[in-house]
Amino acid sequence: MRVLYVSTEVHPALKTGGLADVNAALPGALAGIGVDVALLLPGFPALMEAASGRGAPVRLGPAGGCDQVSLVPCRLGGMPAWLLDAPALYDRPGNPYLGPDGHDWPDNARRFALLGWAAARFADGGIGGWRPDIVHGHDWHAGLAAAYLRARGGAVPGSVFTVHNLAYQGSFPATTFPQLDLPPHFFSMQGLEFHGAVNFMKAGLFYADRVTTVSPTYAREIQTAEHGFGMEGLLRSRAGALSGILNGVDNAEWNPARDRALAAPFSADDPGGKALCRKALRAEMGLDPARGPLFGVVSRMTAQKGLDLLLEAMPAIAAIDGQVAMLGSGDVALEAAWQLAAASHPGRVAVKRGYDEALAHRIFGGADIIAVPSRFEPCGLTQMYGLLYGALPLVRNTGGLADTVREAGRAGAGAPADPAATGNGFVFDLPRAADLSAAIERAGALWQSPAAWRAVQQAGMRGDFGWGKAAGRYAALYRQIRPAA
């Protein structure tokens, strides 16, 4: 089974979010079970630099407004890869999607259409003598791959499209359609047109043989008006081709026993180092010693992540003598609100703005609780990192959070006799500060019973979040589409 894996970012070379972590681990897990995977990514400078063993470029000719476009064979993160070399479109430093002004690059339609177009060029086997059985695109940037394959017609590879976040759709004015060089009838409701615009996400959802998303709960949620971003009707009509496959964790990268970013290693069998990590984190972030739990947050700062709710719930954190160590960047108003919270709670709330991979590891290592109060969350990785690092996740009951975290702190009638035996964190239902505050109270109550807390922590640290299960499910899906491969 040969799979062309089409995406845009790979940790550690280039990362803006969880997609990069997925792309660094899933292809290797697929290769581990015998799938012949090659990556296709735009030739962004950071990826070009990280590539090793470059071979002779394969010229594809003029395309996407560029005089010459080529594919550079190489290895990236241990995987065979092709980098799409079109300097006029990709040779720009920094964020792969945004210019230095923080706005989308104005030619993003052209930039990511070329990625889909290049993916479809593999269909005839003329590139490196390698013809994929499946082209697997990830998020809107790769959405047009399935459309270009359909436009070629004939015996083309099968296609899978994975939604990592439906909120980002790649929507462009109708005037961009002629640039795409697709048949005119593709610009219709039965195609990639969405409310009069060209929509790359819709192209993937509409034209791919199978659509997946990154957790079973999110696969159900996106078929509803609340979470469907207008695509719910289309997704319901494709329900038979839609499934949710939960992301995993790269255990080589996220293992507190071997994590060199931490002040001290620790594990479920030997948890002593966790206390040192907490102490070091408090010192690093300028937090006072305290008796209550230390809440960690590592997050993009967007409305999606519900960090405004956490600000509103600050009195509940204070009531249990808790503290917050936050690392994040994004929305300017949210960043400012958190800076203000830090200034008004010195020694209790510490905020580091920016992107810092090593500090992220130290927050998971040092925190007692990882807060992920997202309004929606396709999968979420940080709650799983928290579980593995002995930080109990406190999450909203949505998407992948709902699929990975079970309530451990609910006391009273109907609760299991030993809540620690069944739960691994704290879960609240509605995106309201009151519900979040109640979950914080439950966390505070469990914190009062150190033995029960440790039992919950142990359950999390011993959890299996490896990529093996997911890889097996993707491989089964590929076989459904191409049983003979």
Ligand code: ADP
């Ligand atoms: P999303 O992809 O929506 O941002 P995920 O939970 O799936 O959310 O993945 C987020 C990834 O980005 C995790 O690896 C997390 O540790 C990392 N991350 C988020 N913000 C930062 C930051 N400011 N500094 C370092 N890592 C971050």
